Amino acid sequence: MYRPVAEGSILGRNGISFDSATAAELPPEAPIRMPEQNFKEAPPVRKPPLVDLIFGRRMFLIGGCLVVGLFGAQEMARPLSADGMDLWDIALALLFFGLFSWISFGFLSAIAGFWALMGSGPGLPRWLAQPRMPTRRTAILVPIYNEEVGPVFDRIGTMADSINGMGLDHLFDFFVLSDSRAEAEPAEKAAFQTLRQRARMAIYYRRRLKNIARKPGNIHEWVTRFGGAYEHMIVLDADSLMTGVALARLAATMEADPRIGLIQSIPAIHNARTLFARWQQFASSIYGPIASAGLQWWSGSEATFWGHNAIIRIKAFAESCGLPSLSGREPFGGHIMSHDMVEAALLRRRGWAVHMISLPDGSYEEFPPTLPDYAVRDRRWCQGNLQHLRIVGSAGFHWVNRLQLFMGASAYLTSPLWLMLLLASLIEPFRATLASWAIMPSGLLLALTLLLLFGPKLLALAWLAVDDELREKLGGTQNVVISVLLEIPMSMLIAPMTMLTQTMAIIDIVRGRPSGWSPQRRDVDGIAFADAWGRYRWHVMLGFVFWTAIAAHVEGAMWTLPVAVSLVAAPWLAMISARVDLGDKLAVRGIFLAPNEAARFMRRPRYPRLPHHLADLLLPPSEQRLLNS
Numbered sequence: 001m002y003r004p005v006a007e008g009s010i011l012g013r014n015g016i017s018f019d020s021a022t023a024a025e026l027p028p029e030a031p032i033r034m035p036e037q038n039f040k041e042a043p044p045v046r047k048p049p050l051v052d053l054i055f056g057r058r059m060f061l062i063g064g065c066l067v068v069g070l071f072g073a074q075e076m077a078r079p080l081s082a083d084g085m086d087l088w089d090i091a092l093a094l095l096f097f098g099l100f101s102w103i104s105f106g107f108l109s110a111i112a113g114f115w116a117l118m119g120s121g122p123g124l125p126r127w128l129a130q131p132r133m134p135t136r137r138t139a140i141l142v143p144i145y146n147e148e149v150g151p152v153f154d155r156i157g158t159m160a161d162s163i164n165g166m167g168l169d170h171l172f173d174f175f176v177l178s179d180s181r182a183e184a185e186p187a188e189k190a191a192f193q194t195l196r197q198r199a200r201m202a203i204y205y206r207r208r209l210k211n212i213a214r215k216p217g218n219i220h221e222w223v224t225r226f227g228g229a230y231e232h233m234i235v236l237d238a239d240s241l242m243t244g245v246a247l248a249r250l251a252a253t254m255e256a257d258p259r260i261g262l263i264q265s266i267p268a269i270h271n272a273r274t275l276f277a278r279w280q281q282f283a284s285s286i287y288g289p290i291a292s293a294g295l296q297w298w299s300g301s302e303a304t305f306w307g308h309n310a311i312i313r314i315k316a317f318a319e320s321c322g323l324p325s326l327s328g329r330e331p332f333g334g335h336i337m338s339h340d341m342v343e344a345a346l347l348r349r350r351g352w353a354v355h356m357i358s359l360p361d362g363s364y365e366e367f368p369p370t371l372p373d374y375a376v377r378d379r380r381w382c383q384g385n386l387q388h389l390r391i392v393g394s395a396g397f398h399w400v401n402r403l404q405l406f407m408g409a410s411a412y413l414t415s416p417l418w419l420m421l422l423l424a425s426l427i428e429p430f431r432a433t434l435a436s437w438a439i440m441p442s443g444l445l446l447a448l449t450l451l452l453l454f455g456p457k458l459l460a461l462a463w464l465a466v467d468d469e470l471r472e473k474l475g476g477t478q479n480v481v482i483s484v485l486l487e488i489p490m491s492m493l494i495a496p497m498t499m500l501t502q503t504m505a506i507i508d509i510v511r512g513r514p515s516g517w518s519p520q521r522r523d524v525d526g527i528a529f530a531d532a533w534g535r536y537r538w539h540v541m542l543g544f545v546f547w548t549a550i551a552a553h554v555e556g557a558m559w560t561l562p563v564a565v566s567l568v569a570a571p572w573l574a575m576i577s578a579r580v581d582l583g584d585k586l587a588v589r590g591i592f593l594a595p596n597e598a599a600r601f602m603r604r605p606r607y608p609r610l611p612h613h614l615a616d617l618l619l620p621p622s623e624q625r626l627l628n629s
Helices: 055-083 087-120 149-165 182-198 214-229 244-256 275-299 314-320 339-349 371-390 399-430 443-466 468-473 477-510 529-551 557-568 570-577 580-588 612-618 621-627
Strands: 138-144 172-178 203-207 232-235 260-265 310-313 353-357 363-365
Touching: 055 087, 055 275, 055 443, 087 275, 087 399, 087 443, 138 149, 138 214, 138 244, 149 172, 149 182, 149 244, 172 182, 172 214, 182 203, 214 232, 214 314, 232 244, 232 314, 244 260, 244 310, 260 314, 260 339, 275 353, 275 443, 275 468, 275 477, 275 570, 275 580, 310 314, 314 339, 339 353, 339 371, 339 399, 371 399, 371 477, 371 529, 371 570, 399 477, 399 529, 399 557, 443 468, 443 477, 477 529, 477 557, 477 570, 529 557, 529 570, 557 570
Parallel strands: 138 172, 138 232, 172 203, 260 353
Antiparallel strands: 232 310, 260 310
């Protein structure tokens, strides 16, 4: 069913059409102002949402990173200083300090996450433990851009059925907000009409005539036209999927605390088919609980926003998050690309709390199926996060939000820093007096490096020993151990490829080449060698540089052997990891299983069922059977 709408609601001011929708495809407009924000002048601040009681946690992470980074730089500088320190040696020590501080942050955050999980145990956080039902209206926004139509509307239909089964269809409306090209509209409208006739709740569709400011502009246009009719909006991506229970929990939690402006759920990866996507899905399942708990432990009410699978208070968003265009041309100017982190900072600037929570078995997203597809998405994130360096000093931002924006940019800057360190290790023997040992790390430094890199994985396995339910969902102890033993060398092989890919992206961005916004491929099986070689030929060439140094017995070059292997094999690694048959064969043998897949891999459902342990909290038995059928 759907609600009647007013004729002429598709027209904006002065009768100008915003989109190609008919009056029957949209509800009556309920305008709300969304003024453009000024980054140079802080706005009036509401009463801060919470007193900062976790300052000590944040100092543990920041102070710990500085201490470990300084220790690592000192250990590296000790052999370098044997023949005297010059600017080159100082630069190497500073380079090592930055890289060591970065990897130590991940390790310390994992320790914090393990500590938090051991204190609270598996399951929902305490503030979500009591089931509540929402009472106010929420819009669910699904922005799409030249997507494969069938899967998108199937996911919306699945969520609509879940909501309707809970009797909440009168509180949730779906809006499919298309920015697709004109030729995609007939297929989108046909799928929309079919779904709306079947669904028992309100579902609307419109395609913007002009794709202004990409996804942020898409959301902005909806807020200013229809936002006044709703208390909250849940923003999804085209590949997002959430259960009715998860949607209801988010809405009820927002109603219970008027100080909250945004709650970001932590989505699990689902529907992975290729070897690459299956590997990422498994890694997210096993390492995600520790990483997520650590992130929540220190972020508090200054959490970040990932742009999807999150609920937002519309009033707070409208008053806080009108994004201006940055001066200058792309890639550093123009519309803000990685808008989500900036919007979280703008909400907190006005005093709204921003939280991040884990919803077991309730929030899902898909992952790029291949390494090249991941690189395309990562290229956009790289440009957007580097753009944040222009925003990080904006007036009124909370210092934690500034730290998050800086960390987002520095996450990409570590790739060229790592490459510089590797290349410097080849150059150093030709200029150092004591070249035979000057660049060799001490045993203590090597042990600490291994601890920082593999410590989070060990902590995740330690937690898995405690979380019996998750361990069984992943196929049991034996399958998990085998999967981890395969995942670790895969991570080591892929990391140098990602390093060079990100470095090349940064070079392109600095040269003034914007990433654009191409549609994402979601269903891929294999990559042709010509395509793989076209993307990774530079990786192979750099790999041969390291191989040459190793063959010439350059002092210390042997440490670059894993990097050389990865780079030379890059095209073949991309081809192998893009195959669906290899992913399926491993899953049949219990390797890289997704949660709950062990018992039903051969009869895989199209979408995850509503988990019984969540359904039991809110639904009567008759509706549980409906949603799990």
